[in-house]
Amino acid sequence: MRTTQQVQRLLVVLALFAVVTGAAAQQAAKKPANANVYKTANSYVAAYHYLQCAADSMPVPASTAEVAAIVSWYYAKARAGQRVTLRVSRPKFHSTATFVCPLAPAPIRPAAVAQERAPQGGKAPLEIAILQSKLNKVLAVDKQKYTMRVGAGMRVTELLPAATKAGMSVQIGSLPAYAGLTLAGILATSAHGSGDRTTNNLADTVLAVTWVDGRGRIRTSTRKDPEFKAFNGGVGVFGVVTELLLQMTPHSNTQLITVMKDDKDMMGEINRLLKISPHILIHWRPDAANFKAFLVRPAPKSARVTPGVNMTVLPSIADQATMAPMVNIWHTTLGDDSDMTEFLCPQVTDGSLKAAWASVKGERVANVTGPTNNLAASECDEHCAWNDRRVFNGTAQDAEFTIEFEQLAGWIADVKRAFDVELREGGKAKYRCLGLGYMWIRFGQGYDGITATTSGMKRPVYVQSTWMRSRVGPLYQMRYQFVLDLIEEVTLCKYKGRPHW
Incomplete structure (x- = not known):
């Protein structure tokens, strides 16, 4: 007869196997509640x-x-x-x-x-939050100069169709992969896409900023003004950004190339891939010893454009069955069980790297050409892995740092060492793996600004760690959390990594 703990372990194995293989998608999704879980009266x-x-x-x-x-x-x-x-x-x-x-x-x-x-002197402080949700309109379009002036509260998912309607494209590599971000938020936190020594963030495409200072005066700053550099990564302390003038391009197409490699000579592979395109996003599983690289570049004029292609690197999980109880067990109650993890880990690591940059009519594609605006960013809205409470009831454990390119080879070696020594105990615990998630690597260029995470750097590289965890047990550390803690400490202390805001 199986013990309760053994039954729980078996349920987790079956449930997570179903998730990563897609079997869970056979159950129809329930309609989400209409209640706004992100805003109350105060x-x-x-x-x-x-x-x-x-x-x-x-x-x-x-x-x-x-x-x-x-x-x-x-x-x-x-x-x-x-x-x-x-x-x-x-x-x-x-x-x-x-x-x-x-x-x-x-x-x-x-x-x-x-x-x-x-409260002092009978007066409690006033805590005021200006919500920018309605600052999301297209304010002006110049089709001769290929510029758009837009509200800073506009989300990327609103900018892309607006640009398409205007007959323009965003600049390749300038936007983060997640389209649910606002333009003001991207600028204020120096969020980024990927572009080695070339365009890699929104600030590279901003020509002018309209903002309100601390006294309520409306001001406009261009790239010639000294205060302009304070907006990239300035986290909003300099003023309230309300409008952005963006340099777009004529309508263009983007070519996607997807490469899967083992990480034995990872730095050598990265250098070879950068010769193909500077715009690369890498998902890496050190515990599986492989990585997937997504390369995007301007498409040749002769390339065939595939109709209906869209970016889906952050896919919706709306059609998956409810797995929240199983995920909770995995994160909060299971011990280090080699029988369970030896079966489960190949499914989890392979499943984590199944994401595709693009899809056509719901089918993942590895190599394709499509409109640049369609392949710039993706939005999973209320059905992202980190916010769909019905499916996983999970959230993301996320940390990003910026280091120099010349440090990347050493950092990769140290991450491998952390997984080998701490997670696998030098080969004694080969059955172990982390949960659903991956390490990211993206690329940037030097910046002479004031507050951005890349300020004063020569050839920045963005290294990130993203893993899914249950929302039920916030006081529980994620399984094998000590490995990620070590990597974070090494990145901060040895490589002087700059945390993303």
Whole structure:
């Protein structure tokens, strides 16, 4: 007779095997609830569900003039002696950092901050969050110069169809892979795409920024102005960004090339791939000793464009069956069981690298040519692995750092060593693996700005670690968490890695 623990282990094996092989997709998805889980009357919540920011007031302006009026109002109150903290964000903001909140949530608020924010002289501080959700319109299009002026609250998923409608394309490599981000958020956190010593982030394509300063005055800064460089990675402390003038290109097509390699000579392979295209995104599983590289580049004029192609590197999981109870067991109750993991690990590692950059009518494709706007970024909306509570009830454990290209070979070797020595115990625990997820590697260029994570760097490389974990057990460390902790410490201390905001 099987024990309860053995039954739990068997259920996890069967459930996760179904997920990674696609068998779970046979069950029809339930319709999501209509309730807005990202906004209440006085708070807004992060996409990862780690943070819920409270505010005394959450105005939602629809224009630069309205933002200026709001800031002017609270500036006058501050001048009169009322303490005011103002932040700009939106419901479903894509961050685990507390700077997007007017006041850090109580469970993680330092005692000194709590004391500072206590009512003084009978006046409690005002915590104000300007939500940028309605700053999402196309404001002007210049078809001769191929420029678009847009609201800074526009999401990438709104920009791409607007650019297509205008007969233009975004610049290849300039956008993050996730299309659910706002343009203001991308700029403020120096978020990026990938481009070795070439265009690799939104800031490379911004010609001018319209913003509101701390007194409520409307200002515009171009690339010639010294303060312009403070917006890339400035996390919004310099002013409220409301509009962006973007340099687009004429309509273009992008060629996708997908390569799967073992990581024995990973640095050599990377150097060879960079000769094909500077725009590369890598998913790497050190515990499986292989990686998948997605290369994008301008398509040759002779290339055949495939109709109906779209980027799906972050796919929707809406059609998968409910696996949340099984994922919870995997993350919170199972021990280090070699019989279970020896069977499960090949399924998990292979499944983690099954993602395709593009799909055509629901079918994954490895090599294809399509419109640049269709292959620039993907959006899984309410059915991402980290926010679909019905399927996984999971969230992402995410960390990114920026290091120099000349350090990359050493960093790769150290990550391999961490997996070999800590996870596999020098070969004694070959059955072990991490859960669903992967390491990322992307590429950038030097930047002479002030606040961006790449400021002052020569040839930056973005290294990232993303793994799915259950949302039920936040106090539990992820399985084999110590491996990721070690990699993070090595990246910070040995390589002086700069954390992504």
